[in-house]
Amino acid sequence: MRERKKQYFHPIEVTLDVVCGKWKGVILCLLQEKDYRFGELKDQLYSVTPKVLTQQLRELEEDGLIKRTVYAQVPPKVVYSLTPYGKDLEGTLRMMEKWGQAHQEKVGVNFNEEVSEAELS
Amino acid sequence: MRERKKQYFHPIEVTLDVVCGKWKGVILCLLQEKDYRFGELKDQLYSVTPKVLTQQLRELEEDGLIKRTVYAQVPPKVVYSLTPYGKDLEGTLRMMEKWGQAHQEKVGVNFNEEVSEAELS
DNA sequence: CAGGATCCACTTGGATACTG
DNA sequence: CAGTATCCAAGTGGATCCTG
Numbered sequence: 001m002r003e004r005k006k007q008y009f010h011p012i013e014v015t016l017d018v019v020c021g022k023w024k025g026v027i028l029c030l031l032q033e034k035d036y037r038f039g040e041l042k043d044q045l046y047s048v049t050p051k052v053l054t055q056q057l058r059e060l061e062e063d064g065l066i067k068r069t070v071y072a073q074v075p076p077k078v079v080y081s082l083t084p085y086g087k088d089l090e091g092t093l094r095m096m097e098k099w100g101q102a103h104q105e106k107v108g109v110n111f112n113e114e115v116s117e118a119e120l121s
Numbered sequence: 122m123r124e125r126k127k128q129y130f131h132p133i134e135v136t137l138d139v140v141c142g143k144w145k146g147v148i149l150c151l152l153q154e155k156d157y158r159f160g161e162l163k164d165q166l167y168s169v170t171p172k173v174l175t176q177q178l179r180e181l182e183e184d185g186l187i188k189r190t191v192y193a194q195v196p197p198k199v200v201y202s203l204t205p206y207g208k209d210l211e212g213t214l215r216m217m218e219k220w221g222q223a224h225q226e227k228v229g230v231n232f233n234e235e236v237s238e239a240e241l242s
Numbered sequence: 243c244a245g246g247a248t249c250c251a252c253t254t255g256g257a258t259a260c261t262g
Numbered sequence: 263c264a265g266t267a268t269c270c271a272a273g274t275g276g277a278t279c280c281t282g
Contacts, residue, residue, distance in 0.1 A: 008167070011221035012146040012214060020141040024274065025133040038244050045130070050245060052275055062227070075243040088223070091218040093133060099213055100135035105270085106168065106206075107185070125267050143255065171265060173255055195260085196263040245279075254273075261266075 002062035015092070016017045018121055021055045028082075029097065031066060032090050045102040063090065123183035139184045144169055144177045149203075152187060153211050156202040179229065184223070186210065 007015055019025055023045050030036060030044055042053055057080060060066045065086035071077040129135055144166050151157060151165055163174055166220055176202060181187045188209035191200040 010150060010218075011225060012150055012218045014221035014224050015217040016141060016146045016221075020137060026131045026135045029131060047150045047276095049276060050279090051247085051277090054245060056276085070244095073128055074282095076245085078244060085227075088165075089220060092213065092220055095213040095216055096136040097131075100129075100132035100211060102209070103135050103139065104129070104132060107143045108244090109177070163264090168256095170256060170258090172267085173256090175265060176255085193266095195262095197265085199264060243282105245281085249276105250272085250278105251276080253269085254271105255268085256271085259267085262264095 002059055006116045016059075018065065019089075021056050021059060023053065024060060025093070025096070027056060027080075028065065028086065028089060029062065029093055031080060031086070032093065035079050038078050038080070041080065060086075123180055139181075139186065140210075142177050142180060144174065144182060146214070146217070148177060148181065149186065149207065149210060150214055152203045152207070153203065153214065156200050159199050159201070181207075216235065 005016065006017075008017075018080050019028070026045060027041065030041065036044070038050075038053070038057075041057075042048060045053065056065065057068070061068055064083060067078045067081050067082065070088070126196070129202075130136075140144075140149070147166060148162065151162065157165070159174070163169060163171065168172065178187065182189055183206060186203050187201050190200045190202065192200070194209075
């Protein structure tokens with residue numbers, strides 16, 4: 001578990017504290033559907049650097065939301081999956097997703113739906 | 122509306138972007154129940170400074186979640202309330218609250234349930 | 243392949259003091 | 263009462279390069 005030094009005044013702070021990292025929300029959403037290898041996650045979040053991705057994953061792991069499985073082989077293979085505990089967040093994540101979608105449509109937030117051809121090569 | 126420069130890759134990022142400020146979650150939860158004056162909010166979040174509280178409130182306002190009503194009187198009175206749009210977050214907030222509570226009980230997160238006597242005086 | 247190590251820029255929030 | 267104005271420390275994420 002991640003060492004939490006701070007004192008909370010409201011339960012929602014706990015959830016936000018666990019979910020509010022630059023990439024944590026998306027990572028958790030992705031993992032709801034299937035397990036991912038490190039490199040696969042990196043591709044999905046394509047602008048993330050390995051260092052930061054590792055950070056985010058470690059914190060999620062320390063908070064008990066995801067599990068890291070290492071396959072002893074060369075080249076290495078590491079798979080990230082949700083713990084049962086992490087799966088409990090699914091309903092919440094879906095609602096946040098839905099609200100975000102509504103907000104997006106309302107406000108006209110820009111999404112990157114496609115990566116440019118140059119970046120795909 | 123707050124100017125969002127960033128590009129989103131997933132709807133949940135929008136929600137997180139709007140809700141992930143140090144005090145935003147709690148503020149929104151409080152406002153679900155009743156309207157609050159600036160000073161009342163400051164008391165509830167008692168360690169927040171006026172500057173930061175103002176920042177958080179302004180951003181929530183720019184994102185269309187809360188409304189700021191100024192009463193032309195001396196001394197000034199400013200009331201913050203949820204917009205209908207902000208109320209749409211209620212279900213989501215409740216779920217986050219509930220999960221946070223469970224996480225708290227599981228992990229043993231420390232809550233400040235009471236303020237010390239010294240600070241109350 | 244899945245990272246670790248360094249160094250660095252920027253953002254966020256807090257301390258303190260002041261005001262219409 | 264409800265903020266502003268300044269200044270500043272810490273945190274957070276990114277760039278770049280290296281490795282078992």
